Amino acid sequence: MTAGDGQPAGRPDGPAEQRADRAREARATPGEEAAGQPADAAPAPAWAAARELRNYAPGTFGGGFVAGDALGVSGGRVTGDVVLGDKIYLGADAGERLQGSGEVPPADLADLAGGYHESAAFRRALAELRRERVVVLRGEHGSGRRAAALMLLRRVGAGRVRQLAPDAGPVALVNESAAADGYLLCDLPTTRSNPLAQHHLLRCRERLRRLDAHLVVTVENSAVLREVAAVPWPRPDARALLVARLRPLLAAKDGAAPDGANGAGGTAGEGGVDRAAGEAAVTRLLELPQTRAFLAVATRPAGQLAAFAAELARHHRGEVALDELAGFGQEALRDQVGGWLAEPGEQLPLRDKAFLLALALGDRGPYSTAARLGDRLYRQMNVVESPEEDPGLSIFGTSLARRLELAHATRYEENEQTRWGPVPQTMVRFQDPRTPALLLREAWTGHPAARVPLARWLTELGRDADPFVRTRAAAVVATLAQEDFASVMHELVLGWAAHRDSRLRVLAANALALTAHEGTRPVGRVLRDLGLDADQRRRWTAVRGYALAGAVDPGEALDSLEELALLVPLDTTPAYVSEATAAAGDAADGPGPDGDDAGAGPGSDRPRATSDGDGAFRTVRHPELDHLAEAVGVLLLWVPGPVVPRRLAHWAERDSDVLRVVAWLALLNTARLREEPENDPASWPELLRRYADEPTDGPVRVELATLWRCVLRQRRATELAQLRLREWVLLAELVPDLEPTLGELLTRLAAGAADHDRLSYLLRTMPGEDGGPPPPVAARLLGRLAGAAAARD
Numbered sequence: 001m002t003a004g005d006g007q008p009a010g011r012p013d014g015p016a017e018q019r020a021d022r023a024r025e026a027r028a029t030p031g032e033e034a035a036g037q038p039a040d041a042a043p044a045p046a047w048a049a050a051r052e053l054r055n056y057a058p059g060t061f062g063g064g065f066v067a068g069d070a071l072g073v074s075g076g077r078v079t080g081d082v083v084l085g086d087k088i089y090l091g092a093d094a095g096e097r098l099q100g101s102g103e104v105p106p107a108d109l110a111d112l113a114g115g116y117h118e119s120a121a122f123r124r125a126l127a128e129l130r131r132e133r134v135v136v137l138r139g140e141h142g143s144g145r146r147a148a149a150l151m152l153l154r155r156v157g158a159g160r161v162r163q164l165a166p167d168a169g170p171v172a173l174v175n176e177s178a179a180a181d182g183y184l185l186c187d188l189p190t191t192r193s194n195p196l197a198q199h200h201l202l203r204c205r206e207r208l209r210r211l212d213a214h215l216v217v218t219v220e221n222s223a224v225l226r227e228v229a230a231v232p233w234p235r236p237d238a239r240a241l242l243v244a245r246l247r248p249l250l251a252a253k254d255g256a257a258p259d260g261a262n263g264a265g266g267t268a269g270e271g272g273v274d275r276a277a278g279e280a281a282v283t284r285l286l287e288l289p290q291t292r293a294f295l296a297v298a299t300r301p302a303g304q305l306a307a308f309a310a311e312l313a314r315h316h317r318g319e320v321a322l323d324e325l326a327g328f329g330q331e332a333l334r335d336q337v338g339g340w341l342a343e344p345g346e347q348l349p350l351r352d353k354a355f356l357l358a359l360a361l362g363d364r365g366p367y368s369t370a371a372r373l374g375d376r377l378y379r380q381m382n383v384v385e386s387p388e389e390d391p392g393l394s395i396f397g398t399s400l401a402r403r404l405e406l407a408h409a410t411r412y413e414e415n416e417q418t419r420w421g422p423v424p425q426t427m428v429r430f431q432d433p434r435t436p437a438l439l440l441r442e443a444w445t446g447h448p449a450a451r452v453p454l455a456r457w458l459t460e461l462g463r464d465a466d467p468f469v470r471t472r473a474a475a476v477v478a479t480l481a482q483e484d485f486a487s488v489m490h491e492l493v494l495g496w497a498a499h500r501d502s503r504l505r506v507l508a509a510n511a512l513a514l515t516a517h518e519g520t521r522p523v524g525r526v527l528r529d530l531g532l533d534a535d536q537r538r539r540w541t542a543v544r545g546y547a548l549a550g551a552v553d554p555g556e557a558l559d560s561l562e563e564l565a566l567l568v569p570l571d572t573t574p575a576y577v578s579e580a581t582a583a584a585g586d587a588a589d590g591p592g593p594d595g596d597d598a599g600a601g602p603g604s605d606r607p608r609a610t611s612d613g614d615g616a617f618r619t620v621r622h623p624e625l626d627h628l629a630e631a632v633g634v635l636l637l638w639v640p641g642p643v644v645p646r647r648l649a650h651w652a653e654r655d656s657d658v659l660r661v662v663a664w665l666a667l668l669n670t671a672r673l674r675e676e677p678e679n680d681p682a683s684w685p686e687l688l689r690r691y692a693d694e695p696t697d698g699p700v701r702v703e704l705a706t707l708w709r710c711v712l713r714q715r716r717a718t719e720l721a722q723l724r725l726r727e728w729v730l731l732a733e734l735v736p737d738l739e740p741t742l743g744e745l746l747t748r749l750a751a752g753a754a755d756h757d758r759l760s761y762l763l764r765t766m767p768g769e770d771g772g773p774p775p776p777v778a779a780r781l782l783g784r785l786a787g788a789a790a791a792r793d
Helices: 016-027 030-034 045-055 104-112 120-130 145-155 172-175 198-211 238-251 276-286 289-295 304-318 320-329 328-341 351-363 367-385 400-407 433-446 446-462 467-483 485-497 502-517 523-531 536-549 554-566 579-587 622-638 643-652 657-670 684-692 699-712 718-734 736-749 752-764 776-792
Strands: 082-084 088-091 135-137 161-164 182-185 214-220 231-233 409-418 421-430
Touching: 016 238, 030 485, 045 502, 045 622, 082 467, 088 161, 120 135, 120 145, 120 214, 120 231, 135 421, 135 536, 145 161, 145 182, 145 198, 145 214, 172 657, 182 433, 238 276, 238 289, 238 304, 276 289, 276 304, 276 409, 276 446, 289 433, 320 502, 328 351, 351 367, 351 400, 351 421, 351 433, 351 467, 367 421, 367 446, 367 467, 400 409, 433 446, 433 467, 446 467, 446 485, 467 485, 467 502, 485 523, 485 536, 502 523, 523 536, 523 643, 536 554, 536 622, 554 622, 554 643, 554 657, 622 643, 622 657, 622 684, 643 657, 643 699, 657 684, 657 699, 657 718, 684 699, 684 736, 699 718, 699 736, 699 752, 718 736, 718 752, 718 776, 736 752, 736 776, 752 776
Parallel strands: 135 214, 135 231, 161 182, 182 214
Antiparallel strands: 082 088, 409 421
16 A cells, blocks of 8 residues: 555554654644645746636636626536537537437426416516527526426427537537427526527527427526527525425325314315315415525525425425424534534544535536545545554445435536536536535534644645646635634635745635635735735735736725836836847746746746747836736736726826836737637637627727727837737638727727828738738728728818
8 A cells, every 4th residue: 555655655553753754744734744845837827817717616606706707507617519600519429419418208397387486587588489489598596497498388389398408509409300399408508709699599590480399598697698688587486486386286186185183174175185275284384484494595496495395295294394394494404514524433434524525625516526535635634633544545435326315415417628628527516505615614613623634635736737626625715714714814825825836826816816706805905915025925926816806896906906016126118129138038037946936937036038929029027017917917808897998098108117017018918818719710819809798889998999009109019019909900810700899999099190000001011821911801901990080080
């Protein structure tokens, strides 16, 4: 048996030195354990970290981490195939039936119809479905959208309903070979680069008319829609929905029973209790204290309401006692969670407890990930619980089915997006969405001895190769901080913030950002203290934290970043330098003697000569300016409203060279970023997409254009700014739908004669993709510029 590092694992009968080492390891804090480890390479850019949080943070964090796209479906796990325009890139062989597609059993429709409550939103959706043959329902997870979709199809006369796989999108209907008169597409995954667009629905409508069929699509509130008028689907009134589900259960033949003993009165007919007795039973059950407590939570998912209705019906038949009904309440859940962790080891082994905590971290993620992380936590717990011996890790443990039964969790199949494309995966989630937070907080606050293994475990996960794991580790820290802010900061975050390993600094920044998005106010003070610290690594963590948490209070974030920028010395005035000088500067900018990129990276204040790789706008500047520009660039992309571009335009015209450089770099480096998937030639520049998403005469377009003009008019920045615009023009040749937006931006930038001449010269003289003459799109844009100038004259 060997330990994870390849050394022989210590045993009770092993050498005394091994047992002593294990005891010292048990007493060590995470910071002490990691202090001697070498640092890794430079961290990923701030925009990449922002994408990871956007894609993988659990849905409990405000339903969205940044403006624009919110989190992906299934708790942020990006799933499904890529839909670009009319093309669908399937994750499986296009000739195969996509996973999840199939006919909805007619019995399910019949059972649902017996107790469905039709709301005003339902009637509006029904009218649109009858008129257009397709309707999109947009609402919260657990708000009953799927049940509504099935009932809508039933009401328009659909006898056979097929549920389409969400991976393929609505256009899959065009190639659907199985006959049906109703189609259902639930929880369609979308992103800003893969939206649900009007042309998708137009193609579906043509097919539906030929089939004489109807389609209902459900999306979450975070879905990205383009020119699609979705019907808002509010969470139904909990009491009305409970009554609607309860009545048919009481009236069913197998649920009917005289209720004289329980006070309902009435007699039972052959088909069930009569109507008066049924209404009396419903009223009595609704007045139970357990029912009132259950309905006090206004955000109950429709599934929980249906389950509680079934429990009430069982109580009415004498099968469930009143104290069992309380099991649906918060206190019962707290007791359940506390009982899991307090169970003696012989009843609930430590390995299963570790799995429960790992599942709390990876809720709505792959089962294999939860199992793997649970075993890692188990090893850390063993170090503390048995410091002088290593019981090892049995190869085979509790079965998946038993673990899910123990955790009150559900297994389901879903496509997981990987770097190699979407693949089928077994996912797991707690049946009660409150369980993960309660379980984690109970372990941290109720069992102090668990803090050391939890801290060491989270430190490990911050270095994990999987971005899902790293992001969920930060989310766990944010969850704990809501319960015990001061201890979490001192025992976890502040140590990571100063660590030599950049991955742990990223973990600290991510945790602070997610905590801020949950409304925990002291985060701003923590970031300010870190930003003014003498330790450069802590300042780096603060800047990254402002980038990721800035959407909470953009004004405060920009004020703080401006203050930090003014503290950084600009070693030389920005100037052009030759290719040779820039290359020499980059070569001299290698790792320092301690391996932490100390020459010019996060651990050094030495200035460096930087190169953008395109021969323009080279400057010798302090490395912290790059981090500040990255942070401001993230705010420029993902903070809604005109606040950020307006502030950057102000900086670009300031007397301070530092703020001008930060504004220029933020705009021009951000202009290079492409939407996901970045390697797709049809991906838009993210900054241009943000411009396109705003109203034509809105303040955001005005301020972004003002910022561009400020940079284009600066002698030291105009060359690189024009290069970015040339890149966009070349892309417009490949992506035709980008041209109208780019043309509108260019005409807005040509506010004066000098601006017009500059852009006209750019379009007349720019080389094509292979160095040839200007592409045809340049001539069209030039004509649009000339037309706009003539109109102004």
